[in-house]
Structures are given as C-alpha cells and as structure tokens.
Amino acid sequence: MSTTRHLVNRRRRLATAPPRTPGAEPDPASAQATATATEPQAAEDSATAATATATDTDAASDTGPRAAQDTATDLDADLDTDAAAGSDTAPDAPGNAPRDKASRLRVGLPAVLCALTVLLGAFAVWAFASAGDLRDEPARQNAALTDIGRTSEVKGRISEAVGAVFSYDYASPARSDRAASTYLTGRAVRQHKDMLADVREQAPKQKLVLTTTVTESGVEFLDGDRARLLVFADQSNTRTGKDEETTYAAAMFAVDAVRRGDTWLIAAIDTFTR
Template sequence: MSTTRHLVNRRRRLATAPPRTPGAETDPAPEQTTATTTAVSAAEPPQTAENTATDLGTGPDPDATDGSDATDGSATTDGSATTDGSDAAPEAPADAPRATASRLRVGLPAVLCALTVLLGAFAAWAFTSADSLRDEPARQNTALTDIGRTSEVKGRISEAVGAVFSYDYASPARSDRAASTYLTGRAVQQHKDMLADVREQAPQQKLVLTTTVTESGVEFLDGDRARLLIFADQSNTRTGKDEETTYAAAMFAVDAVRRGDTWLIAAIDTFTR
C-alpha cells in the first residue's frame, strides 16, 4: 500500500513539474493522473506481482491502445493521410462539364462578333489604301506594264523627231509639213526657235540637216500622255564648193499626247535653263 501511494505522489509531482528538455514528452494530463489515483484508492486491489509491475511501469502500458495511436487524420505507413475526407481534394460537381459548355456557348458569339468587326475595319482600310495608291502619279505609270502601248509611242515619236528635226535647203516645205503633222501646243514655237538659224543659213550654205534617233525610252505613260527621253545623231552637210559634213549627238526629252490614232510632240525639253 505504501508503495502505491509513493508512486501516486511521484506521478503528481511529475505532472505539475515542467519538462526538463524542449523535446521531452510530458506525462499524462493532471486530470488523467487524478482519475487514476482515485481509481487506485477506491479499488486497492491486492498487491500482486502483476500490480506491482504495472505500478513500477515495467508492464504493459494501460493507457496504450490496441497497437496504434493513429486517429482520424494521422499519417499512414505510406506517407498518405488517412483522414475521413477533410484533407482530400474536393470532388468536381457533377454538372461541371455542362457549366463549361454553357459558358463556351455564351462566349463564342461575342468572339465571332469581335472578329467580324475587325475584319470589316481591315477591309475598309485596305480599300482606302488601294484607292490612295491608285491616285498617286507613280502608280499610274504603265510604261513597264503596257508593253504594246509603250512600243507604239516609242515608234511614233522616234519617227516624228526624225522628221521635224531634219531640214533640206532644196525643199523647205517638207520641214514645214512635218512640223504641222507631228507638233502641237508649245512644241510648235519651240521648233521654230530651234531651227531659226538653220533656215536662215541654209540657202547660202546649201545645208542639209539630218536627224536619226538612235535610242529612246518611255519615262512616263498614262493613257494618252507620255514623256520620252530621246538620243539622236545629227549630221550637217554643206553641199557648196567645199563640201563638208559635221556630226553631233543630241539628247532631249519630249512630252507626247495622243490625238486619234497618232502621237504628237507637245513640248520639247533640251535641259537648258
């Protein structure tokens, strides 16, 4: 009996004393100790070897469970939580696919409307840009795309230049007919000014002026208007007592316009200012 009381007093002291180390486990709570002491005092079974072993702490622990301290929510041997569902991921509601499909049906028309608006804006911008490009003079030049018209204007203007810039003192009327046939606008007066000296000196020196176009290029072609760069060789021959021939090269530009089925020279640019 004295041994049992001694152990009870020792347990009380251990329950009220703080743990010696931070990691040390504490003894059962004071309430549990008190309950044990009361039960022991009330029962006071005979002092047997089994009771003595229990009191000394060498026998099986009466507070231990059937083999595990695991409770609901404790860890299992494989590291996973064996809870009653409190830590598990919540299950998706049964109508989640239907809700997602409903949201897609609601959002798809809005996306299609936005795409329609964007495509309409892009079409309007493209139409405006194309119209502005067509209005630019550089975009109206068909000298490289309209091969037939380009070849036609080159041939007609080369023929006109050869006719109007050639002069024979013996038949001055031929030069006049060529001027009236191939010249129009400002080119009429320009031609007179350029050949004024030749007309004046031709009867005394018996001059024969011959102009041959060696190369020509269409710089600009837009419908019935064109601009060409002309390269020509000129020979001036004096057929008097001392016959003499001189040669010269000429380069100038002409503006041409279409009148009916033919092209006429409307302006002459000799690049002199």
C-alpha cells in the same frame, strides 16, 4: 365417431409401417379400411392443395399489377432523381457537365462573333487605305513600267516624229513644213520654229541638208494619253556648195507627247537649257 377415426388412423399407421416379419402380407380388411380412410383424406388434401393454389394464383394476380405499379413508381422516382441531378439546383451533379458546357458556348459565341466582326472591319479599312495609297503612287500610275506594248508604240511614233521635224533640206523646205504640221502640237509648234530659224535662213545660201536620226529613246512616264520621253539623236549637217563639208553632232532632249486619235504628237520640247 372418435373411435372410428382412431381406428382409421391406427390402420393408416399400420399400413404405412414396414412389416415386422419378412414375407408378411397385410390384412385384406386392413388394406380395404386403409383405402377407405385414405380417400376422404386424399380429397381433403386435394381441397387443401386447390385452396393453396387458388391463394397462390390470387397472390400472383395481385402481385402482377402491384409489381407493375411498384415498377412505375420506382421509374418515376429514378426520373425525378435524374432530373434533379441535371437541374440547375444541382450544379455539382455529373449530368450538369454538358449543360454547363453548352451554356458557356452560348455565352461565348456572341462575343467571338463580335470580335471577328471588329477585326474584319479593321482589316477592310486598312486594305482600302492601302489600296488608295497604291493608286496615288506615281509609280503605280506609270504604265511605262507595266505596259510594254504601249511603251513600244510611243517610242516608235515619237522617234519617227523627231527624225521628221528635225530634218531639213534646202531643196524641199515644204517637206519640213508638212512634218511640223503632222507631228507637232501646242507649244512644240513655236519651239520648233525657233530652233530651226537659223537653219532656214542659212540653208539656201549654204545649200544645207540637216539629217536627224534617233539612236535611242526611253519612255520616262506614260499615263493614259500623256507621255514623256528622253531622246538621244545624231545630227549630220552637210554643206553641198563649192566646199562640201559635213559636220556631226549629238543631241539629247526630252519631249512631252500626247495622243491624238491613232497617233502620238509632240506637245513640248525640253532641251535642258535655261
């Protein structure tokens, strides 16, 4: 057995070795023996290669799950490391910066809201007090400074009333009485009667005609249905007897007016005399 193997190996070496002389041909018997010996060796080599391939396959098959398991283990380790880096036990870790900022925002937001609430409450109190002060100011209650339409209406009605009640004609005293009952009310009724008492007494004898014309007036105060006006008027007093004579005078006085329905009435007369 050993002799045959030795012979086979020798022939293999001879077959693989280059020929010693150019053009030499290998021996046919040697070539056949070499081929015969090579076939078992090739089969043995194929079996060895197959075994190695199977081993590699098994290693690869074992490596796949093991590699996946190792990868999962490494991933879990990385996640644990990241969680530890972002946890409260690692405040200096870079991952804790957003969480610390969010925590500060959560703590600071209620304080800011409380401060804003206090400021808004203080502003509301101040605004309410200021509005009350403005409403209480006389200038704010005086519509004569803001309501041009009503101011003009009061001036026109009172100017008409003054011209009517302070004019007197001895020939038609009833006209003066109608004017007094139309435009006067309250204390002004008595005041007007006292002011024209001398005119009424002397008018029939001297045939007096008193004419009053309002030249200018101004609304001093206007609030709702009450008003106070300053009136400037010219008065002419004419005697129509034998010696006709006319005298002129200027008058200035203030009147308090009240609204009754659609018209304004004179409620008081102030001649600025004591």
